[in-house]
Amino acid sequence: MSTGLRSGQVAEAAGVNIQTLRYYERRGLLAEPERSNGGHRLYGEDAVTALRVIKAAQRLGFTLEEVAELLEAGRHRHGRPVAGLQERAAAKLAEVDAKIADLTTIRTALATAVEAGCDDLIVCTQSPCCPIPFTALAEENRHAGPCC
Numbered sequence: 001m002s003t004g005l006r007s008g009q010v011a012e013a014a015g016v017n018i019q020t021l022r023y024y025e026r027r028g029l030l031a032e033p034e035r036s037n038g039g040h041r042l043y044g045e046d047a048v049t050a051l052r053v054i055k056a057a058q059r060l061g062f063t064l065e066e067v068a069e070l071l072e073a074g075r076h077r078h079g080r081p082v083a084g085l086q087e088r089a090a091a092k093l094a095e096v097d098a099k100i101a102d103l104t105t106i107r108t109a110l111a112t113a114v115e116a117g118c119d120d121l122i123v124c125t126q127s128p129c130c131p132i133p134f135t136a137l138a139e140e141n142r143h144a145g146p147c148c
Contacts, residue, residue, distance in 0.1 A: 003042070004034065004036075004042030004043055005042065005043045005047070005048070006040055006041065006042065006043075007021055007040075007041050007043070010043045010047050010048055011051075013048045014047075014048045014052050015051075015052075015055065016051055016055065020051075021051065024051065027064060028068065029050070029064070029067065029068055029071060030047055030050055030051070031047075033047070053071075054067050054071075057070065061092050061095065061096060066088065070085060070088065109131060109132050110132075112132070113131050113132050115131075116131050118130070
């Protein structure tokens with residue numbers, strides 16, 4: 001391959017920095033590129049696509065390990081659907097829904113605390129009308145045993 005995109009061109013086209021490109025290469029997310037006669041890395045257009053897919057998957061909440069598994073499955077599909085993608089997407093959706101539920105609970109408690117005018121954490125937690133369940137959380141942690 002005498003033509004191709006250099007590292008900086010690929011990184012710029014994909015919206016990542018060169019260190020990210022090299023890191024993904026070391027992790028095996030990207031195939032090792034060919035080299036020019038001068039030793040420069042030369043990538044095909046597919047590297048830009050792969051980087052965009054990796055970044056999109058990360059934005060959807062997939063870890064790099066999960067992305068690597070999905071990419072590996074895709075490399076072996078030979079025109080067939082990627083096994084497990086639907087299940088993995090459904091599992092990730094369930095994780096997101098759980099996080100949203102947790103964040104909604106946190107938001108409600110914080111909004112109630114702001115609305116109640118809580119200014120002193122100690123005074124607030126000693127009050128029976130404290131809107132933030134500090135005491136309940138402390139009890140849960142105490143009964144859960146040592147944290148370490």
